[in-house]
Amino acid sequence: MTARLTYAFDAYCGWCYGFGPALRQFAAENAGRIDLRVVSGGLFSGPRALPVSAYGHIPGANQRIADLTGVTFGDGYERTLAEGSTVMDSTAAATALVALRRQAPGRALELAGALQRAWYVDGHSLSDVGVHRSIAAQHALDSDAVADAFLDPATRAEAEREFRELRRLGVDAYPTLLLHTPTGVHRLGGPVTGAASLTEGLDRHLVPAV
Template sequence: MTARLTYAFDAYCGWCYGFGPALRQFAADNTGRIDLHVLSGGLFSGPGARPTAAYPHIPEANNRITALTGVTFGQGYLDTLAEGTTVMDSTAAAKALIALRAQAPTRALELARALQEAWYVDGRSLSTPDTHRIVAEAHDLDPAAVVAAFQNPKTAAAARTEFRTLRRLGVDGYPTLLLHTDTGVHRLGGPVSTAAALTEALNRHLSPAL
């Protein structure tokens, strides 16, 4: 039986960026065992969509993320962060993932990674259509179709639906990995979990009770 999982993700979430390598390895290690769905959250949406300078804790948080997960942040991102005026808008980021995912539904985790690298490596705003054109081209998708979908009001509505879905599932932070079972929804691991620890948790939940 294939296990269904939901990955609650936000492209502007540094801890999601740090969690990415372990999650991707977990997904690779469990190919054929899991059906993983990536849904975006609204970490920086509505009044929370503000310039990076409005969040002075970010550099210290990034240092912790690097120390605990090993990921590094690119110079383009560090320059953008220091400049301080780029608005982090999670609704725009969610629209981008929906637009990309529409062309490659089975590659959602790969495309989520691409968006995070556009921000956390290159420092590109995820509100800018040119960013999504670049990501689409790099991943052999139709850039014009991606930009059109990104700008379509129906995509914004779909993003808000994803936000509501995650709230209904009880998600109150990112990243969160959820396993759906007959007994309910269970969280697997946390932001600094290894791939092996995630697989162990999955096995524990799926193993029949002794």
């Protein structure tokens, strides 16, 4: 039996960055029995798409994320954070994920991680088409096709449909990992849950009741 999961993710979500290593380990260890879909949310969209300096809680939150998950934030990101003018636009980031995912549907989790590294390690704006060209090239994808898709309004519309889908599923925080079962949709773990605990949670839901 293959378990169907939805990963509610935002490329500008620090907790998603912290959760990434555990989720990737979980996905690799359970590759033969899960179907994992990565869907973007709109954490910083519309009126919330503001310069990073507008969110004064971020440095403190980053320290907590690092302490609890072990991830590190890169020098490029720290410089961008200190400079403060880069706008975090989750709609642009989600559009980029759609564009990248079209080239490699089975590698969505890997590509989501690449977007987060571009921001949280290198400090690159995820509104910059050149960043997405570079990610595509690094992952042996068609850079021109990714760039064209990123700039296509239809791709942005698809990303915005994903925002609405997550709202219908009741997602109100990121990261959220959802397991779809015959009895309903269940949340699996949380932002500081390790890979082994995620697998244990999956096992509990998949073992038939006696």
